[in-house]
Amino acid sequence: MAIQSPTVDISAALVRPTLASASRGYWPSVGRRLRRDPVTLVCAGILLLVVLSSIFAPLLGLADPYKTSMIRRLYPLGSPNHLLGTDELGRDMFARLIYGGRLSLFMGVMPVLCALLIGGTLGITAGFVGGKVNMAIMRVMDVFYAFPSVLLAISLSGALGAGTENTLLSLTLVFIPPICRVSESVTTQVRGFDFVDAARASGASALTIVRVHVLGNVLGPILVYATSLISVAIILAAGLSFLGLGVKPPEPEWGLMLNTLRQAIYVNPVLAALPGVMIFITSICFNLMSDGLRAAMDVKA
Amino acid sequence: MDSLMPREDRGGPAQPLLLAQGLRKHFPVPGGLLGRSRKVVRAVDDLSLSVAKGETLGVVGESGCGKSTVARLLIRLIKPDKGTMVLDGDPVDEPHGITVNELRRQVQMVFQDSYASLNPRLTIAETLAFAPRAHGLPASEARARVRDLLDKVGLDPASYAERYPHELSGGQRQRVNIARALALRPRLIILDEAVSALDKSVEAQVLNMLVDLKTELGLTYIFISHDLNVVQYLSDRVLVMYLGKIVELGSVEAIYGNPQHPYTRALLSARPSMDPRRRTKEAPIQGDPPNPIDPPSGCRFRTRCPFAEDVCARVEPPLADTGAQAVACHMRVVGSGHSKAAAP
Numbered sequence: 110m111a112i113q114s115p116t117v118d119i120s121a122a123l124v125r126p127t128l129a130s131a132s133r134g135y136w137p138s139v140g141r142r143l144r145r146d147p148v149t150l151v152c153a154g155i156l157l158l159v160v161l162s163s164i165f166a167p168l169l170g171l172a173d174p175y176k177t178s179m180i181r182r183l184y185p186l187g188s189p190n191h192l193l194g195t196d197e198l199g200r201d202m203f204a205r206l207i208y209g210g211r212l213s214l215f216m217g218v219m220p221v222l223c224a225l226l227i228g229g230t231l232g233i234t235a236g237f238v239g240g241k242v243n244m245a246i247m248r249v250m251d252v253f254y255a256f257p258s259v260l261l262a263i264s265l266s267g268a269l270g271a272g273t274e275n276t277l278l279s280l281t282l283v284f285i286p287p288i289c290r291v292s293e294s295v296t297t298q299v300r301g302f303d304f305v306d307a308a309r310a311s312g313a314s315a316l317t318i319v320r321v322h323v324l325g326n327v328l329g330p331i332l333v334y335a336t337s338l339i340s341v342a343i344i345l346a347a348g349l350s351f352l353g354l355g356v357k358p359p360e361p362e363w364g365l366m367l368n369t370l371r372q373a374i375y376v377n378p379v380l381a382a383l384p385g386v387m388i389f390i391t392s393i394c395f396n397l398m399s400d401g402l403r404a405a406m407d408v409k410a
Numbered sequence: 411m412d413s414l415m416p417r418e419d420r421g422g423p424a425q426p427l428l429l430a431q432g433l434r435k436h437f438p439v440p441g442g443l444l445g446r447s448r449k450v451v452r453a454v455d456d457l458s459l460s461v462a463k464g465e466t467l468g469v470v471g472e473s474g475c476g477k478s479t480v481a482r483l484l485i486r487l488i489k490p491d492k493g494t495m496v497l498d499g500d501p502v503d504e505p506h507g508i509t510v511n512e513l514r515r516q517v518q519m520v521f522q523d524s525y526a527s528l529n530p531r532l533t534i535a536e537t538l539a540f541a542p543r544a545h546g547l548p549a550s551e552a553r554a555r556v557r558d559l560l561d562k563v564g565l566d567p568a569s570y571a572e573r574y575p576h577e578l579s580g581g582q583r584q585r586v587n588i589a590r591a592l593a594l595r596p597r598l599i600i601l602d603e604a605v606s607a608l609d610k611s612v613e614a615q616v617l618n619m620l621v622d623l624k625t626e627l628g629l630t631y632i633f634i635s636h637d638l639n640v641v642q643y644l645s646d647r648v649l650v651m652y653l654g655k656i657v658e659l660g661s662v663e664a665i666y667g668n669p670q671h672p673y674t675r676a677l678l679s680a681r682p683s684m685d686p687r688r689r690t691k692e693a694p695i696q697g698d699p700p701n702p703i704d705p706p707s708g709c710r711f712r713t714r715c716p717f718a719e720d721v722c723a724r725v726e727p728p729l730a731d732t733g734a735q736a737v738a739c740h741m742r743v744v745g746s747g748h749s750k751a752a753a754p
Contacts, residue, residue, distance in 0.1 A: 134533075135531055302526045303523055303526045303527035304528055306482075307521060307587075309487060310485050310514055311518075311594065313541065321529075321532070322532075
């Protein structure tokens, strides 16, 4: 009988991982942590409800939010046909609160989105390029920073005049500096890691390095920060409307509603506070959600 | 075979692969009026070296002597204030020469911190494919190359390609880093303390792998380390640095067998011995290296040198060839004025 030559299994010589489980990326693990966070889930649920009802307001069969009635002014909560009463011009409060969410949420999200685009780009550029470019961008931001944000928004809106577009513009300008600063600081941090040096040593262009190696590592913290700004934007927009610098009547908007209802505060205080309650709920939900996001993402991959 | 091929040898075996002439890097010290301070850290001062094809050049020195700055200068991660580099006959970043990008195709680097040098958001395959893709290799060929690279460093492609860095051990991560340095088929690899952070057993595995890769791929290494034993094991020639200057340069036998510079001697006698009877009882040199912001005049080692004399403070010793090695010490320069130097 022939002697069998021993077979050598090369694959056994290769180092095998001890873990048998499938590999998990960063974002799936963030999702897993979020699913175990009841506060964030409840807040996200409430926000979803507010957002969806605002978007689909015309389909909900609500009363006309513009239809005034001199007879039915300031009905209390729980009145027949007017679940949340009527405002000082006899318009249905429930319908106006839902419709008001459209503008208020828009004014909360849009300026932050625009500022995220502009401020994020500026901040990442400043952080990645460094040196004189960083100096130029960040010192300009410091000039904007010198003004308190509310004052800046008011003065800009005052100079530009009332109206949705102008409010949007002034709020965007208010939010660019803080987002830029946060982006710059996280980008500077990421740029110091060896993997960015290794990428530079591979001869890839700066744009490719930012796209592949920087964005993935800085977008998380920037997004979390931007989420926390949405509540500020809602409050600022409402404040501008309250001062008559934002949305013009008869457009339903929470801040403006607070303003017009303030005379009714002695007659029907609960009714007068309703738009404020909406602002409060939405902004605190945005805040708690951004806290939850931060906690879920604050893990070494 | 895919399209991103290694570069051809041009000048023949006698031409140095990399030649650096008078490299200098001074980092400005922050502070002063309006950030315009006149003070600088003299990290690397007029350093010249050549690396022959196929050799391993070891670079040793204390922490802060400029070893890593040299590595980063050679791959142009930082721009030198002064000095020229020639890669296989082609001047780098000069008219009629090659671009920095071309230099980086042929010279790659492995970093010390295996964790910080891998992007935590990318899988191993994505990390390895990045450089070839950036150089225009199609996705399918890049995938094949990733498998090939992982095989080369002894990691099973099937189980590692889709993993994230945090799922790997330190040794495995450093294998991935080496694979990434190989991704562009370079000719020279700078290993900056590449094995220093690893356990001794893992370090030995990785070192042996480096030796095998070198013969298999015909590589040239610059091996930077503070571990004298590892440098002795791996290197053909050794360069000893002190405060941004070369103090001694020669073959590994000459440096380890017959060190000429007092600093090299002190370094060698400071290394831990396995033999209890040969253990050093006293520190061969005292204190820390002087501040590189304001280095000593003349010979930079004179403040810690037991043989320092007047001439050492006045004149900077040149890197003089003594036969087997080059030494920057007045005691080895004929007629330098040092009492231990030979008379002219």
